[in-house]
Amino acid sequence: MQLKRVVVTGLGALTPIGNTVAEYWEGLKNGKSGCAPITYFDTEKFKTKFACELKGFDPLQFFDRKEVRKLDRFAQYALVSSDEAIADSGLDLDTLDKFRVGVIWGAGIGGLETFQTEVLNFAEGDGTPRFNPFFIPKMIADIAPGNISIKHGFMGPNYTTVSACASSANALIDALNYIRLGYCDVIVAGGSEAAVTIAGMGGFNAMHALSTRNESPETASRPFDATRDGFVLGEGAGALILEEYEHAKARGAKIYAEVAGGGLSSDAYHMTAPHPDGIGVVRVMENCLKDAGMAPGEVDAINTHGTSTPLGDVAELKAISRVFGAHAPEININSTKSMTGHLLGAAGAIEAIASILAMEHSLVPPTINHTTVDDQIDPSLNLTLNKAQPREVNVAMSNTFGFGGHNACIVFKKIG
Known part of the structure; x- marks a missing residue:
């Protein structure tokens, strides 16, 4: 069979060096470091005291308080970045065949902060299992694409790819194949992560995977340098709109790349x-x-x-x-x-x-x-x-x- 061509028509990014695609590009081209001391928790007893956190991200700019309570940070990031990508694509959601629009999303860990919070709360209690009713749906890795599809009514393929740090690249490749085989016209693909937590930092430190350059965090991530000593944990999300070429061309979409x-x-x-x-x-x-x-x-x-x-x-x-x-x-x-x-x-x-x-x-x-x-x-x-x-x-x-x-x-x- 003749494979269909697949193009990128929308981008969304929420990163430690910029909370939009435009800000992200400014940071990239100027060589900006997103690394700084951790602000989310007390790091006094941790071997690594820094990470690449998001800067100036306020979920209440995007969600009401009730929604924030229902969403782990990794799911918040997914919704914000995918909204930017959908808006950037210029798709008319009212005229789309939503049965041919999917969401394939990568997350290596998912709602780690939610899991951590609930287990710590239980451990500090009297042994009665009083868990938040949103514990499981906040934590599970597949909830990010689920929330994206629910928000926009996308009824095509919907799932999460989990392959550790390759997860969102796997999501992009799966999306590519669904579209070029003719099963979908459009797929929102990408990934999100929010592992800058006590459990995340502690776990990676125990593996000796993280840099411990606490005296100079902004220079700690130094790929290819002889003095490199481990990676720096980051958080955020990226979203891409993948679209069948003829579908994109017919609506006059801006095409970033094939x-x-x-x-x-x-x-x-x-x-x-x-x-x-x-x-x-x-x-x-x-x-x-x-x-x-x-x-x-x-x-x-x-x-x-x-x-x-x-x-x-x-x-x-x-x-x-x-x-x-x-x-x-x-x-x-x-x-x-x-x-x-x-x-x-x-x-x-x-x-x-x-x-x-x-x-x-x-x-x-x-x-x-x-x-x-x-x-x-x-x-x-x-x-x-x-x-x-x-x-x-x-x-x-x-x-x-x-x-x-x-x-x-x-x-x-x-x-x-």
């Missing part, structure tokens, strides 16, 4: 560590290029997973060198996690948006906080260090990987 293809693979190696030679990462990029019908030499930019961990950064760059060969030094490689921190299940969505904006503005955002060369990294690679670089980007790739060995890769191209 979703050329997506790839998936598994490391099948370790719960949390990547294979040192990046074997799974090699395969996921090869799968993505094959799905898109592209040669390696066509790729102009890669937004890496690049979390700022000692093992992960090296393995990913080795894989890029292997897949792209002599073309690898010609690619602008970057990690926007240097600015936003790691949004876990929402990372793939906000980084896909960064890739699309780099294409639109012919500017590749920087990898900030780089001061010391790592001799394990190929010096010929252009890591877009510390300053944004002007570049016509016709094809952009975005990599996202998750604990458990989940690998997802998606590639966008300018519409032609």
Whole structure:
């Protein structure tokens, strides 16, 4: 069968460096760090005392008090970012066939704060299980797309993808396939996460996964730098409107980019560590290029997973060198996690948006906080260090990987 073309017609973002897409892009191009001391709870006894929290987000600007009580922060973020994307798309919701509009949303953890609050309240009580009636529907990871569909009446496919930090990239790839196979005209796809909590920070600290650069939090996320010591936890959401090309063209929609293809693979190696030679990462990029019908030499930019961990950064760059060969030094490689921190299940969505904006503005955002060369990294690679670089980007790739060995890769191209 002839696969349908899929395009991006709307964007929404809620990030540690900007609470709209426009603010997010300003932060990206200017190399803004979203990292600062944690304000949500007392960190005195924590090894890591900083994170990339949202700045100036007030849920009462978007919801009434009753709604706020029913929504975990990760679901609030999902609704706010998806509303921005839907508005940006210019879709007329009154004329859409809503049975052909879906919501596929990624969340690696879901309502962690809700779970934490309810369990702590129970532990401090007399043993009587007096749980909030909204405990379960606030906590479950699938409630975010459920709430989006309920708000707008979207009656197509509706579910959450859970593959740790690859969750929202998986959501985008699933959405791509539903549309190009002809099952949907439009899908709201993306991801959200709100894990900057006592449990989230404590758990990642116990794994020795987080940076402990407490003396200089704004420089703690430093992908590819020899002194990197772990990732920085972030929060927020990203939403993209994926639409069948002819459907978008017929209504005169603004088209940001075409979703050329997506790839998936598994490391099948370790719960949390990547294979040192990046074997799974090699395969996921090869799968993505094959799905898109592209040669390696066509790729102009890669937004890496690049979390700022000692093992992960090296393995990913080795894989890029292997897949792209002599073309690898010609690619602008970057990690926007240097600015936003790691949004876990929402990372793939906000980084896909960064890739699309780099294409639109012919500017590749920087990898900030780089001061010391790592001799394990190929010096010929252009890591877009510390300053944004002007570049016509016709094809952009975005990599996202998750604990458990989940690998997802998606590639966008300018519409032609």
